[in-house]
Amino acid sequence: MADDPVETVPPVRRTRLAAVRAAAARQVMAISWIGVLAGIVVIGAIATYTAPCGCFLTGDNLLTTAQEFSYIAIAALGGAMVIMTRGIDLSVGANMAFTGLITATLLSRFHLHPVAAVAIGLALGLGAGLLNGLLITVAGMQPFIATLGTMSVFRGLALVYSQGFTLYPPASFTALGQGHLGPIPNPFVILVGLTVLLSAFLSGTALGRHVYAVGGNEDAARLLGIEVERVKVFVYVLAGLLGAVGGILLMSFLGSANPGAATGYELDVIAAAVIGGVSLFGGEGTLFGTVLGAALIQEIQNVLLLERVPGYWTTLVVGLVILGAIGVDQVRRRLRRT
């Protein structure tokens, strides 16, 4: 430890410049998403030259890939903030299915105006997040347990409400998820916008910094007068809302609303965050990294497909990447301690 009196009096006095340089090196190392970005570039480069179709680096392929990972990435923005507070949200996949399904139903059965239907869907997602937040703070449940419960509740509501049937929403709704802004798919545009907005919020506002403080040292946050419970409720509400955004866009893109949709997405969300450098121990990570993490997962799936590797391999490879990311996180934490 640095408390050792021998260590505190080094034989050679470090100059100020050297100290600043060491701090700069630490800062670079602290940028958790650099490895992910490197991974995306390297895999992309390999695929560009080896994919039999020669089609990895084409606008078509890249834009389709961007479209496909946007839903999970949007939900992962919320999931990442929850994990930053040292929580977890297992209910987000079910939330996506539930909110997407209700929105589609309001359109196809009740012929609501698309804006009204989407607003109600978003409000439901917000309510779902509020329920999670209150179970965790007011009722004092462990996040894992509480959201495991609400995961079943939300999925169950979707199943009960739809009686298990798939709904086909009108074209007024599918335009949202299938449309483009110029050549860029709408969901990706929304993802970029939300990422910029929420990143600014996290780094530039007191509440945003408190998200990190609560995850980094909850006791300290409380002693310093931060309303820890409020911060937690806030991130779960945000996660619920962003889950609804992802769910509505997904159903809209698919052109069908199925109560079994987005099954297992909660794990993809967690994987994206962890690969992107959000520490499961809380207090650490960025939304940009999370989006890169989601992009890397999608890229791996895309490349394996282009390389004609059987689909079963995807899960295995993504699993190894997750383990690698957790390993990197652990090494990083150990390096900081010294």
Next chain:
Amino acid sequence: MNGEPDEDGGGRSPAPVLEARGLCKSFGSVRALIDVNLDLYPGEVLGLMGDNGAGKSTTVKILAGALQPDAGEIRINGRPVSLRGPIDARRAGIETVYQDLAVVPMLDVAENVFLGREVRRRGPLGVLRALDKRTMRRQAAEHLRALNVGIHSVRQRVDTLSGGQRQGVAVGRAVAFGRHIVIMDEPTAALGVRESRRVIELIQLIRRRGLSVILISHNLPQVLEISDRIMVLRNGRRVGVVRTAETDMQQVVRLITGAEVLDQPAAQGSEGWAGGEA
């Protein structure tokens, strides 16, 4: 009357900056504090001593607003205050360096100094108002430079700092904002010789600025060196308050171990307010 100034504060200003009367606190069946009185005079360092579990940290947390007493009253400059949360205590001018420091490792130095009282830019957005990071960094750097705790950059993450530097951040935060009282719960427990020395110098600096300090420490020579008075707790009760100039290590050890008791439990409860009504 068994008033404190006559007993052990004679020759001082008669108006304490902080008075606590009859503090009680239980955790389930554990009686952590029983009818404890405490006075703190302007510009003095009060050493608070006692064995592990004597109730020192509990006392500190009550004065810092982090715990609510079951009974008892607190006055600051003669006025009764109710400290319902850490924010209330800060508003009353009490700053605390907690035993476990209360820093967030992943945030940088300036963010830690201003945590919970961030400076925001003006604007209509309420809680979403942007932080004024430049002002916070500048002020944090000024405070820390004045304390000379060896922190080069306020943008450095706290988990990259040494134990002594982290202590510097926690102390710097308390000194920067404390208006009347700084409470330090074992500020040197985790530090090496040189870094402990630095904290002692800081305490003297705080006193010179006219603030009062409550110092909790197990380090008897250190407390004897810098305190004006020493208060000893044992099993949740106050067993005595002595003037440092009039005591020695043997007596304090006797108080801590229970071999000597100065305060009579019956008399403690009837002790009046030391200061005049404000």
